[in-house]
Amino acid sequence: MFLTFDRWEGQSPSLKFDRNFTSLGRQSNLIATVTDEGAGLKQVVIDLKLRNKTINLVNKQYSSPPIFYKTTEKNSSESFDLGKITNTFNQIREGPASIIVSAKDFSFRGLFGGNKIVIKKDFTFDFSPPKLEVLSGQHYIRQGGSECILYRVEKDTHVSGVKVGPHFFPGYSPQLSDKQIRFSIFAYHYDLPLNSKMTLVARDKAGNESRTMFRIKFFPKKFRHRRIHLDKQFLKKIIPKLTNKNPELLEEKDLIKEFVQVNNELRDLNHQTIKKISKRSSERILWTEPFSQLSQSKVESFFADHRTYFYKGVRIDHQDHVGFDLASVKHYPIEASNNGIIRYATNLGIYGKTVLIDHGCGLFSLYGHLSSISVEQDQEVNKGDIIGLSGSTGLAAGDHLHFGLFLQGIPVNPVEWWDRQWIQEHLWERINAIEKINRVGS
Ligand SMILES: [Zn+2]
Secondary structure, X not given: OOOOHHHHOOOOOEEEEOOXXXXXXXXXXXXXXXXXXXXXXXXXXXXXXXXXXXXXXXXXXXXXXXXXXXXXXOOOEEEEEHHHHHHXXXXXXXXXXXXXXXXXXXXXXXXXXXXXXXXXXXXXXXXXOOOEEEOOOOEEEEOXXXXXXXXXXXXXXXXXXEEEOOEEEEOEOOOOOOOOEEEEEEEOOOOOOOOOOEEEEEEXXXXXXXXXXXXXXXXXXXXXXXXXXXXXXXXXHHHHHHOOOOHHHOOHHHHHHHHHHHHHHXXXXXXXXXXXXXXXXOOOOOOXXXXXXXXXXXXXXXXXXEEEEEEOOEEEEEEEEOOEEEEOOOOOEEEOOOOEEEEXXXXXXXXXXXXXXXXXXXXXXXXXXXXXXXXXXXXXXOOOOEEEEOEOOOOXXXXXXXXXXXXXXXXXXXXXXXXXXXXXXXXXXXXXXXXXXXXXXX
8 A cells, every 4th residue: 555646746726717807797607617637626715815804705614525535525615605695795886896706625735734725816896787779760670570779888798689579689789980789780580479578778898788678669560362273293302402312212201201391490400500600700790781682583482481381282391481582584694782791601491502691780782592602711702793593402492593682590581682772761861870979069
């Protein structure tokens, strides 16, 4: 038998916070983890130092492991929820504060006193929610449509934007002389309950949140119902394009099952991909002119058409169509609907060969079912540039363009974005009005 050598280890305990912080609010979470990889923790003391007093948050002594211990017998790590502990002290006021963590281990070093660390972290207690001021007056939004709000935030605001039901639309800076101005372009998902709440929110770095209502009028919209009749020939054509199954080996009921699976699961997956890509949007509006509908095209399907699918007269599925189907001639050159940056230019499940253009501030256009793509990811395009040729790749019966617009990954009705006057009134006039007020004021 011999003494375990690591009781003489010289490695001090270490401290890690679960995040960087310079301020803490009332409901902040903050996990501190104290670790000793060597002989194990002997003592952890955590104090909160305020302007005129010190509060002890944690004082923990650990029992000594036996001299000949197994690694499982030592206390190598413990986490403390300092956010939760601090919340129990209601005498804490706003202002500067420090957290002081001291920890000792069971090493025989330091005259058997152990290796020791003392770490001090300064921060500020901030319990005041950031001020929020709405600058644009009356707002209007249609079911499935978009709207823009202008507002002013306080300097320490970390995130701000509009919440519509469960969806969040972040604010961006319009680059005006007043740096605290933000705008948020938000959408009312066509599928949301008609009384969904719309709130402007701002959160500071300490996690304090402000919420304010704003003047908005909501207009419900009726969407079309369409019956789509599928036949065996169509299923046999579609299934091998979207799955790796051989349709000749499938019975009729399995062909239907495969179609329903593609129409639901693959569709969802593709929309999740669009949502993920939307998060990488440019922080600036990349265009000035209104969006354009494909030239020489005829509308075959409208935004949010409710489609019920039948096979031999039996209802087998239901889906909503989140875009426009625009038909022209076969392999028609597809124009970019506005200036932007290509963020996606390859296959995307039900949409087949697909191009996604980022127009900035969360707005993306989608071009689906292309037969060929002539642009690459990260390439900049101008309105009217040819990005590929129309086709029938993916879940498409014939040659057409599926055109969709997404705001932070939420499908929106393109009609408003094709309308010069709508854009003028809802976007440019509101932003310009702010700069005018500033000019008068200065
Ligand atoms: Zn379509």
